[in-house]
Amino acid sequence: AQSVTQPDIHITVSEGASLELRCNYSYGATPYLFWYVQSPGQGLQLLLKYFSGDTLVQGIKGFEAEFKRSQSSFNLRKPSVHWSDAAEYFCAVGLDSGAGSYQLTFGKGTKLSVIP
């Protein structure tokens, strides 16, 4: 069965430190890949997406992600974390469920805490 795995449930970093959030997927082909961020009590905000082409994609708020086909991974990175980055981050895969209908399958999320 297809799945999306975010191995880290909770990560704590110091402000100014670098960040990498891991995401692995299990699908037969290369799906569409997304990272979303959710602040407490809020909806999901799209950070970045990968459809094809350059495997390093830039997103909003200084985030980037790298697609590695050989590892079935799509890890999210930020060189210097700000306190406002504290939130929950979700990796998602866009799956064609047939007849042109898409649905997103999400990982369980990684909660990021930032120490001032």
Add this chain to the structure above:
Amino acid sequence: KAGVTQTPRYLIKTRGQQVTLSCSPISGHRSVSWYQQTPGQGLQFLFEYFSETQRNKGNFPGRFSGRQFSNSRSEMNVSTLELGDSALYLCASSPRRGGETQYFGPGTRLLVL
């Protein structure tokens, strides 16, 4: 452009009741999808609507239903509420059927007592 809007933002119901949640997509977007978010199960796909037709449905019981209107606004209904239906219900819109990028609303927080 205004984003996806959902009403109401918060709702408290009791077991056995039914509830209707509303979603207005981004102007020009024709596809609306619904997701349920709970601490235990995470984010799960409920269904997708396009051109007033349900195109895809997740693994949820028949108590969960929805519809889409000609202006692309969508509603979802949950009948005979159970305690386990307490969740954040998120609506997402995309420009077209099978639109790869989905934009989410703020959600409706449903509490079932």
